[in-house]
Amino acid sequence: MTCRILALETSCDETSAAVVEDGRRILSNVVSSQMDTHKRFGGVVPEVASRKHVETITRIMEASLEEAGVQLKDLSAVAVTQGPGLVGSLLVGVVAAKALALSHGLPFIGVHHIAGHIYANRLSGELHFPLIALVVSGGHTEIIHMEADGSFRRLGQTRDDAVGEAYDKVARALSLPYPGGPHVDRLALEADGEIPMPRAWLEPDSYDFSFSGLKSAVLNALNQAAMRKETLDPAHVAKGFQQSVIDVLTVKALRAVKETGAEQLVVAGGVAANRGLRTSLEEACSREGIRLAIPPLALCTDNAAMIAAAAYLKWERKSFTALDMKADPMLSLEDWAKA
Incomplete structure (x- = not known):
């Protein structure tokens, strides 16, 4: 029996709806970005983000169904990002998904945002277990060991800034x-x-x-140059910063693969679109004979197709979510997997 899941993603500042068939085939994946709205503030304003979600969520859902060429009666389930994320943004998606599931008698599935990023790789290829997932985004930097489908064990995480957050702060210092x-x-x-x-x-x-x-260190270099009445080349600063980030991410990810005996390294999250990181990982994995999976650029950033792909895990196990589920901005990946 074919499974078609309509998924919603509203964890931050993208409003997205998608229809995915059997956890692998994307029938539609509509994303509405708020980038232009938040650009003038230099970052995402949570209250503004949630209002924009309210304004667009219904239109995006309708566009997704139209693009997929399916009707509500053709759906098998409704999925939504439960967390983590901005609580106001999450609530918009959760309420919309609950209303749709309840009104049409469809199973409801809450999804962990990071699981979605990892399973975006299944939309473009195969996952080979056991594997190591390197999660790199604006809010997360983690190394996760997956011994089997739906099994998650976090080996490491950032102790302060996430890698995407560090990129944005350095960019601001460089007036980008x-x-x-x-x-x-x-x-x-x-x-x-x-x-x-x-x-x-x-x-x-x-x-x-x-x-x-x-x-x-970047801010210190810029400040010291300014005190000496000198101007540093922004490209030279950017390269020094990026090379430091890439070296650490690459070395630790490959060490995790070797020490756990993993079959594959998968990369997940918005920073997976970074060309420098992609090149570094491709070269290192080729040199070490390690399987590497990185999603296409369109599936690296937040989107609903990845949420549907992760929701298919729960669909296969008939592990549905109660309609009294609450949006959880601090949702644990391990707890979600066990639920």
């Missing part, structure tokens, strides 16, 4: 537009030199990350 990550990546790749930056390796056996010191 929001969101800063793509601009830093572009400058770094164009640079003909670099200003060396420190690497935070932490304890020898740690899989944790720390980017706060690196961010401070």
Whole structure:
């Protein structure tokens, strides 16, 4: 029996709805970005984000069904991001998904946002277990060990700034537009030199990350140059910063693969779109003979198709979510998997 899941994603500032068949085939994946709205503030304003979701959610759901060429009667279930994320934004998606599921008698599935990012890889290829997932986004930097489908064990996480957050802060210091990550990546790749930056390796056996010191090193270099009445080349700063980030992410991810005996390294999250990181991981995995999966650029950033892909896990097990479920901005990946 064919399974068609309509999923909603509203964890931050993208309003998205998608229809995915059997957890793998994308029939539609409509995303409405609020980037232009938040650009003038230099970052996402939670209250503004939630209001924008309210304004667009119904239209995006209708567009997704139309693009997929399906009707509500053709759906098998309704899924939505339960958390983590901005609570006001999450609530909009959760309420809309509950209303749709209840009014049409459809099973309801709450999904963990990070599980969605990981399972975005299944929309473009195969997952080979056991695997290591490197999660890199604006709110998360984690290394997760998956021994089997739907099994998650976090080996490491950031102790301060997430990698995407660090990119945005460095971009702001360099007077680059929001969101800063793509601009830093572009400058770094164009640079003909670099200003060396420190690497935070932490304890020898740690899989944790720390980017706060690196961010401070960038600010310190800029401030010292300003005091000397000098101007640093933004591209050189960007390259030094990005090379530090990439080195640490690549080395720790590959070490996790080797030490756990994983069959594959998968990359998940918005920073997976970073060209410097993609190139580094591709070269390192090719050199070490490690299978690597990175989603297409359109599936790296927040989207509802990835939520539907992760929801299919619960569908197969008939592990549906009660309609009294609450949006949870601090939802644990391990707890979600066990529910």
